[in-house]
Amino acid sequence: MKLKDQVAIVTGAGRNIGEDTSKLLAREGAAIAVVDLDKARGDKVAADIVAAGGKAKAFVCDVGKEADILKCVADVKAAFGRVDILVNNAAVSDNKNMFDITLEDWNRVLAITLTSPFLFGRAAAKEMISGGKGGKIVNVSSTSGYYGRDRATGYTAAKGGVVNLTKSMAIQLAPHNIRVNAVVPNKIGSPVGKDEFDPTRPVLNLVGRPGVPNDLANAVLFLVSDESSFIVATALFVDGGCTALMPGNS
Ligand SMILES: NC(=O)c1ccc[n+]([C@@H]2O[C@H](COP(=O)([O-])OP(=O)(O)OC[C@H]3O[C@@H](n4cnc5c(N)ncnc54)[C@H](O)[C@@H]3O)[C@@H](O)[C@H]2O)c1
Numbered sequence: 028m029k030l031k032d033q034v035a036i037v038t039g040a041g042r043n044i045g046e047d048t049s050k051l052l053a054r055e056g057a058a059i060a061v062v063d064l065d066k067a068r069g070d071k072v073a074a075d076i077v078a079a080g081g082k083a084k085a086f087v088c089d090v091g092k093e094a095d096i097l098k099c100v101a102d103v104k105a106a107f108g109r110v111d112i113l114v115n116n117a118a119v120s121d122n123k124n125m126f127d128i129t130l131e132d133w134n135r136v137l138a139i140t141l142t143s144p145f146l147f148g149r150a151a152a153k154e155m156i157s158g159g160k161g162g163k164i165v166n167v168s169s170t171s172g173y174y175g176r177d178r179a180t181g182y183t184a185a186k187g188g189v190v191n192l193t194k195s196m197a198i199q200l201a202p203h204n205i206r207v208n209a210v211v212p213n214k215i216g217s218p219v220g221k222d223e224f225d226p227t228r229p230v231l232n233l234v235g236r237p238g239v240p241n242d243l244a245n246a247v248l249f250l251v252s253d254e255s256s257f258i259v260a261t262a263l264f265v266d267g268g269c270t271a272l273m274p275g276n277s
Pocket residue numbers: 038039040041042043044045062063064065068088089090091115116117118119139167168169170171211212213214215216217218219220221
């Protein structure tokens with residue numbers, strides 16, 4: 028087991044990428060704080076982990092609110108005694124162009140998708156530092172953080188921010204033995220904010236199949252395990268190679 032006796036917080040853990048990541052880290056021995064705004068989803072994932080012999084507890088938290096984040100980290104500490112790993116996975120997309128998105132939409136997307144990795148990272152890092160054993164943080168970005176889109180205006184801006192936030196966090200937390208990295212998915216399972224997975228959704232990548240949540244879970248496991256101990260401040264593309272393709276050229 029790669030994560031025996033460690034405590035991992037996974038945000039947006041109620042389905043898709045967060046769910047598979049929680050379940051894989053649990054199979055590797057970590058106790059999982061399953062954090063989600065949707066209580067039923069979080070409870071189900073935590074129950075699945077426990078039924079499979081793992082350790083998990085669900086925590087309802089709106090990662091777009093600082094008070095919720097601070098309470099959640101304190102509750103995780105009270106429940107499991109420490110924090111070793113944080114996966115900042117929760118995000119929402121606006122799917123709107125710049126003339127349609129309201130300021131309220133923009134602020135909410137930025138709060139959940141960009142500000143929360145900062146605030147959750149800061150609160151969790153304080154616990155990692157006081158625990159004396161360092162830790163690992165993985166921020167989930169997106170290929171939308173590297174490219175413009177005709178919609179998802181707030182989401183693309185937030186995901187670009189996550190990439191550079193990861194570098195600053197990595198620099199500032201390295202002296203505390205906390206490694207911070209990012210993963211960069213593209214079209215994994217169902218689209219962000221949706222339940223349904225359409226296997227016929229066209230994907231243009233080098234692997235020839237759509238990504239599945241477990242592809243991301245494996246990448247996160249690598250980045251929080253000792254096998255990646257020399258990897259820090261990087262963004263690992265888990266996109267089937269799609270970003271290597273130049274649009275319109277073959
Ligand atoms: N699915 C993709 O194709 C894809 C592609 C690129 C990047 N990503 C990124 O991967 C991550 C996970 O994506 P997904 O598709 O699995 O997401 P999803 O929408 O399927 O699940 C997100 C989970 O987060 C929860 N959530 C939403 N708002 C929350 C809040 N304010 N507080 C707490 N929890 C909240 C939801 O209840 C849900 O369970 C996100 O960061 C997303 O941007 C996904």
